[in-house]
Amino acid sequence: MYCHNCGKDVIEGGVYCSFCGSTLDHPRDDAGGRPLYLLKPVFLSIKMLAATVAWQIFLTLWAMVIFGIVGVLMISHFGWDTSHWYFVITAGAVFFVMTPVAYIIIMLNRYTRTEYRFYKDRLEYWEGYFRLRKKQLRYADMIEINLKRGILQRLSQLGDIVISSSATSASDGIAESGIRIFDIYEPDPVFNYLKKNVRSGAAS
Numbered sequence: 573m574y575c576h577n578c579g580k581d582v583i584e585g586g587v588y589c590s591f592c593g594s595t596l597d598h599p600r601d602d603a604g605g606r607p608l609y610l611l612k613p614v615f616l617s618i619k620m621l622a623a624t625v626a627w628q629i630f631l632t633l634w635a636m637v638i639f640g641i642v643g644v645l646m647i648s649h650f651g652w653d654t655s656h657w658y659f660v661i662t663a664g665a666v667f668f669v670m671t672p673v674a675y676i677i678i679m680l681n682r683y684t685r686t687e688y689r690f691y692k693d694r695l696e697y698w699e700g701y702f703r704l705r706k707k708q709l710r711y712a713d714m715i716e717i718n719l720k721r722g723i724l725q726r727l728s729q730l731g732d733i734v735i736s737s738s739a740t741s742a743s744d745g746i747a748e749s750g751i752r753i754f755d756i757y758e759p760d761p762v763f764n765y766l767k768k769n770v771r772s773g774a775a776s
Contacts, residue, residue, distance in 0.1 A: 607689035607696070611762065613755040615683040617676065619724045624672040632668045639663035688753055697751065709751060713737045714770045719763045731759035733766065
């Protein structure tokens with residue numbers, strides 16, 4: 573039995589998780605519509621900031637060049653008594669600050685809405701940046717499963733579970749191959765649970 577909040581293996585029949593203190597939802601048949609386990613990704617701000625560095629530099633330089641040219645043209649046309657560097661520095665500062673802020677807001681929205689539900693024979697999950705999409709993957713269709721951790725994830729005890737499959741069905745009819753269960757806290761118990769069910773083709 574696993575805790576739905578932290579994913580750690582806990583004692584069968586317990587009321588509270590001994591690791592994180594969350595109330596335990598005991599595994600039940602999904603005939604009533606309830607999943608066996610439920611997980612949500614953990615939002616890590618420093619990881620998001622690190623992911624934006626390349627785009628932050630690119631967009632800042634792009635904005636400085638474009639607005640520098642616009643500034644020169646506007647000064648020449650209107651005869652303003654100012655330097656084109658005003659446009660260059662202002663645009664660069666705005667894009668340098670706003671690029672990571674915008675990315676973090678978008679990703680925080682995605683993390684808040686993402687949810688993974690494990691049933692007896694399948695995994696259902698909801699994810700999306702602006703439009704929430706429900707997808708489904710049966711254990712029998714899983715081909716390979718891997719656990720991946722970056723440096724920042726290791727320091728924060730997080731990990732990504734990458735699942736390769738023949739097909740993933742989505743609510744909008746778009747078929748995809750495999751999924752990535754990202755930034756799960758203490759992912760090893762969940763990883764072992766999935767590997768067990770990939771071998772058996774259905775949850776025990």
